[in-house]
Amino acid sequence: xxxxIISMRNITKIFPGIVANDRVDFDAQEGEIHxxxxxxxxxxxxxxxxxxxxxDRDEGEITIRGQKVxxxxxxxxxxxxxxxxxxxxxxxxxxxxxxNVLPGSSLFKKFFLDSNSITTKITDFSRSYGLEIxxxxxxxxxxxxxxxxxxxxxVLFRNVEILILDEPTSVLIxxxxxxxxxxxxxxxxxxxxxxxxxxxxxxxxxxxxRVTVMRDGKVISTVTTVDVTPRELARMMVDREVIYDFPRNxxxxxxxxxCIKNLKVNNAAGLPALKGITLDVHKGEILGVAGIxxxxxxxxxxxxxGLKKVESGTVFLEDMKISHLSPKAILQKGVRHIPEDxxxxxxxxxLSVSENLILGKHEKARYKKGWFMDYNAVKxxxxxxxxxxxxxxxxxxxxxKTLSGGxxxxxxxARELSSNPKVxxxxxxxxxxxxxxxxxxxxxxxxxxxxxxxxxxxSSELYEIQSMSDRIMVLFGxxxxxxVNADIGLSDLGLMMAGANRQKSFLHSKS
Numbered sequence: 001x002x003x004x005i006i007s008m009r010n011i012t013k014i015f016p017g018i019v020a021n022d023r024v025d026f027d028a029q030e031g032e033i034h035x036x037x038x039x040x041x042x043x044x045x046x047x048x049x050x051x052x053x054x055x056d057r058d059e060g061e062i063t064i065r066g067q068k069v070x071x072x073x074x075x076x077x078x079x080x081x082x083x084x085x086x087x088x089x090x091x092x093x094x095x096x097x098x099x100n101v102l103p104g105s106s107l108f109k110k111f112f113l114d115s116n117s118i119t120t121k122i123t124d125f126s127r128s129y130g131l132e133i134x135x136x137x138x139x140x141x142x143x144x145x146x147x148x149x150x151x152x153x154x155v156l157f158r159n160v161e162i163l164i165l166d167e168p169t170s171v172l173i174x175x176x177x178x179x180x181x182x183x184x185x186x187x188x189x190x191x192x193x194x195x196x197x198x199x200x201x202x203x204x205x206x207x208x209x210r211v212t213v214m215r216d217g218k219v220i221s222t223v224t225t226v227d228v229t230p231r232e233l234a235r236m237m238v239d240r241e242v243i244y245d246f247p248r249n250x251x252x253x254x255x256x257x258x259c260i261k262n263l264k265v266n267n268a269a270g271l272p273a274l275k276g277i278t279l280d281v282h283k284g285e286i287l288g289v290a291g292i293x294x295x296x297x298x299x300x301x302x303x304x305x306g307l308k309k310v311e312s313g314t315v316f317l318e319d320m321k322i323s324h325l326s327p328k329a330i331l332q333k334g335v336r337h338i339p340e341d342x343x344x345x346x347x348x349x350x351l352s353v354s355e356n357l358i359l360g361k362h363e364k365a366r367y368k369k370g371w372f373m374d375y376n377a378v379k380x381x382x383x384x385x386x387x388x389x390x391x392x393x394x395x396x397x398x399x400x401k402t403l404s405g406g407x408x409x410x411x412x413x414a415r416e417l418s419s420n421p422k423v424x425x426x427x428x429x430x431x432x433x434x435x436x437x438x439x440x441x442x443x444x445x446x447x448x449x450x451x452x453x454x455x456x457x458x459s460s461e462l463y464e465i466q467s468m469s470d471r472i473m474v475l476f477g478x479x480x481x482x483x484v485n486a487d488i489g490l491s492d493l494g495l496m497m498a499g500a501n502r503q504k505s506f507l508h509s510k511s
Contacts, residue, residue, distance in 0.1 A: 002029065006063075006195075007061075009062075012059035022216075033207055035195075035210070036196070038199060040404065041434075042217070045087075084166070092139065097133050131149045133149050143176070148180065161192060165184075181207050213236040242436075260304070263277050266309075277475075284451075288469030289458040289459075290497055317330075317335060333422075336425070337426075346408065354382030356411055389414040424455045426445065431461075457469060474493065481496040481497075
Protein backbone atom coordinates (compact mmCIF):
# COMPACT_ATOMS: atom_id res chain seq x y z
CA UNK A 1 0.00 0.00 0.00
CA UNK A 2 1.24 3.49 -0.83
CA UNK A 3 2.19 5.96 1.88
CA UNK A 4 -0.88 7.37 3.68
CA ILE A 5 -1.84 11.02 3.36
CA ILE A 6 -2.74 10.98 7.09
CA SER A 7 -0.72 9.08 9.65
CA MET A 8 -1.41 9.24 13.39
CA ARG A 9 0.78 7.19 15.74
CA ASN A 10 0.39 6.45 19.45
CA ILE A 11 -2.16 9.25 19.94
CA THR A 12 -3.11 9.59 23.60
CA LYS A 13 -5.54 12.12 25.06
CA ILE A 14 -6.61 12.14 28.71
CA PHE A 15 -9.45 14.20 30.12
CA PRO A 16 -10.17 14.33 33.87
CA GLY A 17 -11.23 10.82 34.84
CA ILE A 18 -11.15 9.33 31.32
CA VAL A 19 -8.64 8.17 28.72
CA ALA A 20 -10.38 9.33 25.53
CA ASN A 21 -7.65 8.08 23.16
CA ASP A 22 -5.33 5.31 24.30
CA ARG A 23 -2.24 4.98 22.05
CA VAL A 24 -4.30 5.15 18.86
CA ASP A 25 -2.84 4.48 15.40
CA PHE A 26 -4.78 5.71 12.36
CA ASP A 27 -4.00 6.00 8.64
CA ALA A 28 -6.02 7.34 5.71
CA GLN A 29 -5.12 7.06 2.03
CA GLU A 30 -5.48 9.75 -0.60
CA GLY A 31 -8.77 9.44 -2.50
CA GLU A 32 -10.59 7.15 -0.05
CA ILE A 33 -13.65 7.43 2.14
CA HIS A 34 -12.56 6.15 5.52
CA UNK A 35 -15.14 5.69 8.29
CA UNK A 36 -14.29 5.79 11.98
CA UNK A 37 -16.93 3.62 13.63
CA UNK A 38 -17.72 3.22 17.29
CA UNK A 39 -20.25 3.74 20.04
CA UNK A 40 -20.74 7.14 21.68
CA UNK A 41 -17.73 7.76 23.88
CA UNK A 42 -15.44 5.42 21.93
CA UNK A 43 -13.03 8.28 21.16
CA UNK A 44 -13.89 8.93 17.49
CA UNK A 45 -14.55 12.67 17.67
CA UNK A 46 -11.65 13.20 20.06
CA UNK A 47 -9.24 11.64 17.58
CA UNK A 48 -10.49 13.78 14.69
CA UNK A 49 -10.55 16.95 16.80
CA UNK A 50 -6.87 16.26 17.51
CA UNK A 51 -6.20 15.78 13.80
CA UNK A 52 -7.97 19.07 13.04
CA UNK A 53 -6.11 20.89 15.82
CA UNK A 54 -9.08 21.65 18.04
CA UNK A 55 -7.42 19.80 20.91
CA ASP A 56 -3.79 19.08 21.74
CA ARG A 57 -2.65 15.50 22.02
CA ASP A 58 -0.93 14.43 25.22
CA GLU A 59 1.27 11.96 23.37
CA GLY A 60 1.81 10.76 19.84
CA GLU A 61 2.81 11.87 16.37
CA ILE A 62 0.84 13.24 13.42
CA THR A 63 2.15 13.17 9.84
CA ILE A 64 0.33 14.80 6.91
CA ARG A 65 1.69 14.04 3.40
CA GLY A 66 4.92 12.89 5.02
CA GLN A 67 5.30 16.14 6.99
CA LYS A 68 5.38 15.88 10.78
CA VAL A 69 2.95 18.23 12.52
CA UNK A 70 4.17 19.55 15.84
CA UNK A 71 2.21 22.50 17.22
CA UNK A 72 -1.23 22.04 15.73
CA UNK A 73 -4.30 24.32 15.46
CA UNK A 74 -7.36 24.78 13.21
CA UNK A 75 -5.54 27.66 11.47
CA UNK A 76 -2.61 25.36 10.72
CA UNK A 77 -5.07 22.74 9.46
CA UNK A 78 -6.25 25.19 6.80
CA UNK A 79 -2.64 25.56 5.65
CA UNK A 80 -2.36 21.76 5.62
CA UNK A 81 -5.57 21.66 3.52
CA UNK A 82 -7.60 19.91 6.22
CA UNK A 83 -11.23 20.91 6.82
CA UNK A 84 -13.79 19.68 9.31
CA UNK A 85 -17.60 19.83 9.37
CA UNK A 86 -18.73 19.38 12.95
CA UNK A 87 -21.90 17.63 14.06
CA UNK A 88 -23.35 20.94 15.26
CA UNK A 89 -23.15 23.47 12.46
CA UNK A 90 -21.14 26.67 12.99
CA UNK A 91 -23.30 28.92 10.81
CA UNK A 92 -24.81 32.34 11.55
CA UNK A 93 -28.54 31.86 10.87
CA UNK A 94 -29.36 35.50 10.08
CA UNK A 95 -26.61 35.85 7.50
CA UNK A 96 -26.83 34.69 3.89
CA UNK A 97 -25.10 31.65 2.51
CA UNK A 98 -22.45 33.85 0.87
CA UNK A 99 -21.84 35.77 4.11
CA ASN A 100 -21.27 32.46 5.90
CA VAL A 101 -19.03 31.00 3.18
CA LEU A 102 -16.72 33.93 2.45
CA PRO A 103 -14.96 34.63 5.82
CA GLY A 104 -11.63 32.81 5.89
CA SER A 105 -11.54 32.21 2.14
CA SER A 106 -9.21 33.85 -0.35
CA LEU A 107 -12.15 35.75 -1.85
CA PHE A 108 -12.84 37.42 1.50
CA LYS A 109 -9.73 39.57 1.11
CA LYS A 110 -10.84 40.72 -2.34
CA PHE A 111 -13.35 43.17 -0.97
CA PHE A 112 -13.56 44.96 -4.31
CA LEU A 113 -15.51 42.03 -5.79
CA ASP A 114 -19.13 43.02 -6.34
CA SER A 115 -21.96 40.94 -4.93
CA ASN A 116 -22.93 39.58 -8.36
CA SER A 117 -19.41 38.29 -8.90
CA ILE A 118 -19.35 36.66 -5.47
CA THR A 119 -22.76 35.07 -6.05
CA THR A 120 -21.64 33.69 -9.42
CA LYS A 121 -18.41 32.27 -7.99
CA ILE A 122 -20.17 30.51 -5.10
CA THR A 123 -22.92 29.18 -7.39
CA ASP A 124 -20.44 27.84 -9.95
CA PHE A 125 -18.22 26.38 -7.24
CA SER A 126 -21.06 24.62 -5.43
CA ARG A 127 -22.51 23.21 -8.66
CA SER A 128 -19.15 21.72 -9.61
CA TYR A 129 -19.52 19.45 -6.56
CA GLY A 130 -23.23 18.80 -6.93
CA LEU A 131 -23.90 21.10 -3.98
CA GLU A 132 -26.86 23.19 -5.11
CA ILE A 133 -27.17 26.19 -2.79
CA UNK A 134 -28.53 29.72 -3.19
CA UNK A 135 -25.82 32.22 -2.13
CA UNK A 136 -28.32 34.99 -1.30
CA UNK A 137 -30.66 32.85 0.84
CA UNK A 138 -30.48 33.34 4.60
CA UNK A 139 -29.23 30.27 6.45
CA UNK A 140 -32.18 30.36 8.88
CA UNK A 141 -34.50 29.55 5.95
CA UNK A 142 -32.59 26.40 4.95
CA UNK A 143 -33.32 22.78 5.90
CA UNK A 144 -30.67 20.88 7.91
CA UNK A 145 -29.51 19.15 4.72
CA UNK A 146 -29.10 22.48 2.94
CA UNK A 147 -27.25 23.93 5.93
CA UNK A 148 -24.86 21.02 5.82
CA UNK A 149 -24.18 21.77 2.15
CA UNK A 150 -23.27 25.31 3.17
CA UNK A 151 -20.84 23.94 5.76
CA UNK A 152 -19.21 21.70 3.15
CA UNK A 153 -18.96 24.52 0.61
CA UNK A 154 -17.50 26.78 3.32
CA VAL A 155 -14.80 24.21 4.01
CA LEU A 156 -14.08 23.43 0.35
CA PHE A 157 -13.78 27.14 -0.41
CA ARG A 158 -10.60 27.07 1.65
CA ASN A 159 -9.02 24.69 -0.87
CA VAL A 160 -8.94 21.68 1.46
CA GLU A 161 -7.99 18.22 0.24
CA ILE A 162 -8.84 16.30 3.42
CA LEU A 163 -12.43 16.57 4.67
CA ILE A 164 -13.54 15.34 8.12
CA LEU A 165 -17.29 14.92 8.74
CA ASP A 166 -18.51 14.27 12.30
CA GLU A 167 -21.85 12.37 12.38
CA PRO A 168 -22.97 14.11 9.15
CA THR A 169 -26.32 12.31 8.84
CA SER A 170 -27.61 12.84 12.37
CA VAL A 171 -30.08 15.56 11.31
CA LEU A 172 -30.77 14.44 7.72
CA ILE A 173 -33.78 12.71 6.20
CA UNK A 174 -33.18 9.66 3.94
CA UNK A 175 -33.29 11.66 0.72
CA UNK A 176 -30.73 14.15 2.06
CA UNK A 177 -28.46 11.30 3.17
CA UNK A 178 -28.59 9.86 -0.34
CA UNK A 179 -27.70 13.26 -1.80
CA UNK A 180 -24.83 13.71 0.67
CA UNK A 181 -23.35 10.33 -0.20
CA UNK A 182 -23.53 11.16 -3.92
CA UNK A 183 -21.59 14.36 -3.18
CA UNK A 184 -18.98 12.49 -1.15
CA UNK A 185 -18.48 9.93 -3.92
CA UNK A 186 -18.01 12.74 -6.44
CA UNK A 187 -15.42 14.34 -4.15
CA UNK A 188 -13.63 11.03 -3.78
CA UNK A 189 -13.47 10.75 -7.58
CA UNK A 190 -11.80 14.17 -7.61
CA UNK A 191 -9.09 12.84 -5.28
CA UNK A 192 -10.31 14.10 -1.92
CA UNK A 193 -9.64 12.11 1.22
CA UNK A 194 -12.78 11.91 3.35
CA UNK A 195 -12.91 10.78 6.98
CA UNK A 196 -16.43 10.19 8.22
CA UNK A 197 -17.35 9.62 11.87
CA UNK A 198 -20.49 7.59 12.51
CA UNK A 199 -22.07 4.80 14.55
CA UNK A 200 -24.57 3.77 11.83
CA UNK A 201 -23.66 0.44 10.26
CA UNK A 202 -25.84 0.78 7.17
CA UNK A 203 -24.06 4.00 6.26
CA UNK A 204 -20.68 2.39 6.78
CA UNK A 205 -21.47 -0.39 4.32
CA UNK A 206 -22.87 2.00 1.74
CA UNK A 207 -20.26 4.75 1.62
CA UNK A 208 -16.88 3.61 2.98
CA UNK A 209 -13.79 2.05 1.42
CA ARG A 210 -12.22 1.20 4.77
CA VAL A 211 -13.40 1.21 8.38
CA THR A 212 -11.52 1.80 11.61
CA VAL A 213 -13.46 0.47 14.61
CA MET A 214 -12.89 2.09 18.01
CA ARG A 215 -13.97 0.93 21.45
CA ASP A 216 -13.17 2.46 24.84
CA GLY A 217 -10.63 4.86 23.35
CA LYS A 218 -8.70 2.17 21.46
CA VAL A 219 -8.58 1.01 17.86
CA ILE A 220 -9.95 -2.53 17.62
CA SER A 221 -9.31 -3.05 13.92
CA THR A 222 -9.05 -1.39 10.52
CA VAL A 223 -10.71 -3.39 7.74
CA THR A 224 -11.64 -3.09 4.08
CA THR A 225 -15.41 -2.65 3.94
CA VAL A 226 -16.08 -5.26 1.27
CA ASP A 227 -14.35 -7.87 3.44
CA VAL A 228 -16.60 -7.47 6.48
CA THR A 229 -20.29 -7.77 7.37
CA PRO A 230 -22.40 -5.42 9.50
CA ARG A 231 -22.70 -8.09 12.19
CA GLU A 232 -18.91 -8.44 12.36
CA LEU A 233 -18.53 -4.67 12.69
CA ALA A 234 -21.18 -4.58 15.42
CA ARG A 235 -19.35 -7.32 17.31
CA MET A 236 -16.13 -5.31 17.11
CA MET A 237 -17.93 -2.22 18.44
CA VAL A 238 -19.48 -3.84 21.51
CA ASP A 239 -17.48 -7.06 21.93
CA ARG A 240 -20.56 -9.32 21.69
CA GLU A 241 -23.32 -10.38 19.30
CA VAL A 242 -25.98 -7.73 18.62
CA ILE A 243 -29.66 -8.56 18.07
CA TYR A 244 -31.13 -7.23 14.82
CA ASP A 245 -34.13 -9.44 14.14
CA PHE A 246 -37.35 -8.78 16.02
CA PRO A 247 -40.56 -10.87 15.93
CA ARG A 248 -43.60 -9.51 14.11
CA ASN A 249 -47.29 -10.28 14.58
CA UNK A 250 -48.18 -12.31 11.47
CA UNK A 251 -51.53 -13.61 12.72
CA UNK A 252 -53.07 -10.26 13.49
CA UNK A 253 -53.26 -8.22 16.68
CA UNK A 254 -55.57 -8.10 19.64
CA UNK A 255 -58.39 -5.62 20.22
CA UNK A 256 -57.77 -1.90 19.60
CA UNK A 257 -56.42 -0.07 22.65
CA UNK A 258 -55.68 3.32 21.08
CA CYS A 259 -58.26 4.64 18.60
CA ILE A 260 -58.01 7.97 16.82
CA LYS A 261 -60.94 9.30 14.79
CA ASN A 262 -60.70 12.20 12.33
CA LEU A 263 -58.06 14.00 14.39
CA LYS A 264 -57.23 17.60 13.48
CA VAL A 265 -54.41 19.44 15.24
CA ASN A 266 -52.62 22.72 14.50
CA ASN A 267 -48.89 23.35 14.77
CA ALA A 268 -47.20 26.09 16.83
CA ALA A 269 -47.88 28.62 14.07
CA GLY A 270 -51.60 27.86 14.12
CA LEU A 271 -51.53 26.05 10.77
CA PRO A 272 -53.02 22.56 10.22
CA ALA A 273 -50.51 19.87 11.19
CA LEU A 274 -52.91 16.89 11.21
CA LYS A 275 -55.78 17.03 8.74
CA GLY A 276 -58.32 14.54 9.99
CA ILE A 277 -56.41 11.30 10.51
CA THR A 278 -57.92 8.02 11.69
CA LEU A 279 -56.00 5.02 13.05
CA ASP A 280 -56.07 2.19 15.57
CA VAL A 281 -53.21 0.61 17.51
CA HIS A 282 -54.02 -2.87 18.77
CA LYS A 283 -53.05 -4.81 21.86
CA GLY A 284 -49.61 -6.34 21.42
CA GLU A 285 -48.92 -4.38 18.21
CA ILE A 286 -46.27 -1.91 17.14
CA LEU A 287 -47.64 0.54 14.58
CA GLY A 288 -44.71 2.35 13.02
CA VAL A 289 -45.13 5.90 11.74
CA ALA A 290 -42.87 6.76 8.81
CA GLY A 291 -42.53 10.25 7.40
CA ILE A 292 -40.11 13.07 6.80
CA UNK A 293 -39.72 15.14 9.96
CA UNK A 294 -42.24 17.96 10.18
CA UNK A 295 -45.20 16.17 8.61
CA UNK A 296 -47.30 15.96 11.76
CA UNK A 297 -45.50 13.30 13.80
CA UNK A 298 -44.69 15.59 16.73
CA UNK A 299 -48.23 16.95 16.86
CA UNK A 300 -49.65 13.41 16.75
CA UNK A 301 -47.59 12.40 19.79
CA UNK A 302 -48.46 15.51 21.75
CA UNK A 303 -52.17 15.35 20.94
CA UNK A 304 -52.42 11.76 22.18
CA UNK A 305 -50.73 12.51 25.52
CA GLY A 306 -52.54 15.83 26.06
CA LEU A 307 -49.69 18.22 25.36
CA LYS A 308 -51.31 19.65 22.23
CA LYS A 309 -54.84 20.98 21.83
CA VAL A 310 -57.13 18.86 19.66
CA GLU A 311 -59.02 21.11 17.24
CA SER A 312 -61.51 18.38 16.33
CA GLY A 313 -61.75 14.61 16.33
CA THR A 314 -61.35 12.18 19.18
CA VAL A 315 -58.70 10.05 20.89
CA PHE A 316 -59.95 6.93 22.69
CA LEU A 317 -58.17 4.63 25.13
CA GLU A 318 -60.18 1.46 24.63
CA ASP A 319 -63.76 2.85 24.81
CA MET A 320 -62.84 5.86 26.95
CA LYS A 321 -62.53 9.30 25.36
CA ILE A 322 -59.28 10.90 26.56
CA SER A 323 -58.74 13.76 24.11
CA HIS A 324 -60.36 16.25 26.53
CA LEU A 325 -58.27 15.17 29.54
CA SER A 326 -55.16 16.78 31.01
CA PRO A 327 -51.71 15.22 30.46
CA LYS A 328 -51.71 14.08 34.09
CA ALA A 329 -55.09 12.37 33.75
CA ILE A 330 -54.09 10.68 30.47
CA LEU A 331 -50.93 9.39 32.09
CA GLN A 332 -52.90 8.01 35.03
CA LYS A 333 -55.23 6.18 32.63
CA GLY A 334 -52.28 4.19 31.26
CA VAL A 335 -50.92 6.14 28.29
CA ARG A 336 -47.18 6.70 28.65
CA HIS A 337 -44.93 8.86 26.52
CA ILE A 338 -41.27 8.40 25.56
CA PRO A 339 -40.40 11.76 23.96
CA GLU A 340 -37.77 12.51 21.35
CA ASP A 341 -36.08 15.17 23.49
CA UNK A 342 -34.64 13.37 26.50
CA UNK A 343 -33.26 16.51 28.12
CA UNK A 344 -36.07 19.07 27.98
CA UNK A 345 -39.12 16.78 27.77
CA UNK A 346 -38.05 13.42 29.12
CA UNK A 347 -36.20 14.48 32.26
CA UNK A 348 -35.54 17.44 34.56
CA UNK A 349 -31.79 17.96 34.37
CA UNK A 350 -31.33 19.57 37.78
CA LEU A 351 -33.16 16.78 39.62
CA SER A 352 -31.56 13.55 40.76
CA VAL A 353 -31.99 10.17 39.10
CA SER A 354 -34.36 9.05 41.87
CA GLU A 355 -36.46 12.21 41.60
CA ASN A 356 -36.72 11.77 37.83
CA LEU A 357 -37.73 8.14 38.25
CA ILE A 358 -40.84 9.05 40.27
CA LEU A 359 -42.00 11.95 38.08
CA GLY A 360 -45.69 11.48 37.38
CA LYS A 361 -46.16 9.12 40.30
CA HIS A 362 -44.69 11.18 43.14
CA GLU A 363 -48.19 11.84 44.53
CA LYS A 364 -48.84 8.15 45.17
CA ALA A 365 -49.41 7.13 48.77
CA ARG A 366 -46.33 4.90 48.52
CA TYR A 367 -44.10 7.97 48.47
CA LYS A 368 -45.92 9.87 51.21
CA LYS A 369 -45.07 10.04 54.90
CA GLY A 370 -47.68 12.30 56.37
CA TRP A 371 -47.23 15.72 54.79
CA PHE A 372 -43.75 14.85 53.54
CA MET A 373 -42.07 12.63 50.98
CA ASP A 374 -40.97 9.19 52.10
CA TYR A 375 -37.42 9.41 50.79
CA ASN A 376 -36.60 5.87 51.86
CA ALA A 377 -39.36 4.55 49.59
CA VAL A 378 -38.11 6.81 46.75
CA LYS A 379 -34.54 5.60 47.30
CA UNK A 380 -35.49 1.91 47.45
CA UNK A 381 -37.59 2.02 44.29
CA UNK A 382 -34.96 4.07 42.47
CA UNK A 383 -32.15 1.68 43.34
CA UNK A 384 -34.24 -1.27 42.17
CA UNK A 385 -34.93 0.43 38.82
CA UNK A 386 -31.32 1.57 38.44
CA UNK A 387 -30.23 -2.05 38.87
CA UNK A 388 -32.97 -3.59 36.69
CA UNK A 389 -32.48 -1.14 33.81
CA UNK A 390 -28.68 -0.99 34.18
CA UNK A 391 -28.56 2.80 34.53
CA UNK A 392 -24.93 3.86 34.88
CA UNK A 393 -25.02 6.41 37.71
CA UNK A 394 -22.79 6.87 40.74
CA UNK A 395 -25.88 6.76 42.99
CA UNK A 396 -29.60 7.48 43.03
CA UNK A 397 -28.64 11.06 44.01
CA UNK A 398 -26.69 11.65 40.80
CA UNK A 399 -28.09 14.58 38.81
CA UNK A 400 -29.77 13.60 35.55
CA LYS A 401 -27.75 16.21 33.64
CA THR A 402 -24.57 14.21 34.23
CA LEU A 403 -25.87 11.06 32.49
CA SER A 404 -25.01 10.05 28.93
CA GLY A 405 -27.74 9.96 26.28
CA GLY A 406 -28.03 6.19 26.56
CA UNK A 407 -28.41 6.28 30.32
CA UNK A 408 -30.93 9.11 30.13
CA UNK A 409 -32.98 6.95 27.78
CA UNK A 410 -32.73 4.02 30.20
CA UNK A 411 -33.97 6.31 32.97
CA UNK A 412 -36.98 7.36 30.90
CA UNK A 413 -37.72 3.75 29.92
CA ALA A 414 -37.46 2.65 33.56
CA ARG A 415 -39.92 5.31 34.70
CA GLU A 416 -42.48 4.81 31.93
CA LEU A 417 -42.36 1.02 31.60
CA SER A 418 -42.44 0.35 35.34
CA SER A 419 -45.84 2.06 35.40
CA ASN A 420 -47.43 -0.88 33.53
CA PRO A 421 -48.75 1.12 30.57
CA LYS A 422 -51.58 0.09 28.28
CA VAL A 423 -50.38 2.33 25.45
CA UNK A 424 -46.89 3.63 24.68
CA UNK A 425 -46.36 6.66 22.44
CA UNK A 426 -42.71 6.55 21.43
CA UNK A 427 -40.93 9.25 19.44
CA UNK A 428 -37.47 8.50 17.98
CA UNK A 429 -36.37 6.31 20.91
CA UNK A 430 -32.87 5.60 19.57
CA UNK A 431 -32.02 8.96 18.01
CA UNK A 432 -28.39 9.77 18.79
CA UNK A 433 -27.79 6.52 20.69
CA UNK A 434 -24.95 4.13 19.99
CA UNK A 435 -25.51 0.53 18.95
CA UNK A 436 -25.60 -0.91 22.46
CA UNK A 437 -28.11 1.61 23.82
CA UNK A 438 -30.14 1.30 20.60
CA UNK A 439 -30.38 -2.47 20.95
CA UNK A 440 -31.36 -2.12 24.61
CA UNK A 441 -34.14 0.37 23.86
CA UNK A 442 -35.57 -1.77 21.05
CA UNK A 443 -35.57 -4.93 23.15
CA UNK A 444 -37.44 -3.13 25.95
CA UNK A 445 -40.13 -2.09 23.48
CA UNK A 446 -40.41 -5.67 22.22
CA UNK A 447 -40.83 -6.82 25.84
CA UNK A 448 -43.75 -4.40 26.22
CA UNK A 449 -45.31 -5.60 22.98
CA UNK A 450 -45.17 -9.20 24.26
CA UNK A 451 -46.99 -8.04 27.40
CA UNK A 452 -49.84 -6.75 25.24
CA UNK A 453 -49.00 -3.05 25.25
CA UNK A 454 -50.11 -1.10 22.16
CA UNK A 455 -47.14 0.87 20.84
CA UNK A 456 -47.18 3.82 18.43
CA UNK A 457 -43.58 4.08 17.22
CA UNK A 458 -42.44 7.21 15.40
CA SER A 459 -38.92 7.05 14.03
CA SER A 460 -36.79 8.78 11.43
CA GLU A 461 -34.71 5.59 11.15
CA LEU A 462 -36.32 3.56 8.37
CA TYR A 463 -34.49 0.39 9.42
CA GLU A 464 -35.99 0.79 12.88
CA ILE A 465 -39.48 1.29 11.48
CA GLN A 466 -39.23 -1.74 9.19
CA SER A 467 -37.56 -4.10 11.66
CA MET A 468 -39.76 -3.23 14.67
CA SER A 469 -43.22 -2.59 13.22
CA ASP A 470 -46.08 -4.98 12.58
CA ARG A 471 -47.66 -2.36 10.33
CA ILE A 472 -46.42 0.98 9.02
CA MET A 473 -48.47 4.14 8.64
CA VAL A 474 -47.00 6.79 6.34
CA LEU A 475 -47.63 10.48 7.09
CA PHE A 476 -47.19 13.29 4.59
CA GLY A 477 -48.38 16.85 5.00
CA UNK A 478 -50.49 15.90 8.00
CA UNK A 479 -52.38 13.22 6.06
CA UNK A 480 -52.14 9.43 6.03
CA UNK A 481 -50.70 8.18 2.75
CA UNK A 482 -51.50 4.60 3.65
CA UNK A 483 -50.99 1.62 5.95
CA VAL A 484 -48.50 -0.89 4.54
CA ASN A 485 -46.77 -4.12 5.47
CA ALA A 486 -43.39 -3.74 7.13
CA ASP A 487 -41.64 -5.56 4.26
CA ILE A 488 -42.45 -2.77 1.79
CA GLY A 489 -39.50 -1.80 -0.42
CA LEU A 490 -37.53 1.30 0.56
CA SER A 491 -38.16 3.00 -2.79
CA ASP A 492 -41.93 2.54 -2.45
CA LEU A 493 -41.83 3.72 1.15
CA GLY A 494 -39.75 6.74 0.13
CA LEU A 495 -42.27 7.70 -2.55
CA MET A 496 -45.09 7.58 -0.01
CA MET A 497 -43.07 9.64 2.45
CA ALA A 498 -42.56 12.24 -0.27
CA GLY A 499 -46.30 12.32 -1.00
CA ALA A 500 -45.93 10.79 -4.45
CA ASN A 501 -47.70 7.48 -3.93
CA ARG A 502 -50.86 7.27 -1.84
CA GLN A 503 -52.07 3.73 -1.14
CA LYS A 504 -55.64 3.23 -2.38
CA SER A 505 -56.34 0.58 0.23
CA PHE A 506 -55.04 0.59 3.76
CA LEU A 507 -53.34 -2.77 4.10
CA HIS A 508 -54.32 -4.65 7.25
CA SER A 509 -55.83 -1.55 8.80
CA LYS A 510 -58.81 -2.12 11.08
CA SER A 511 -59.52 1.59 11.29
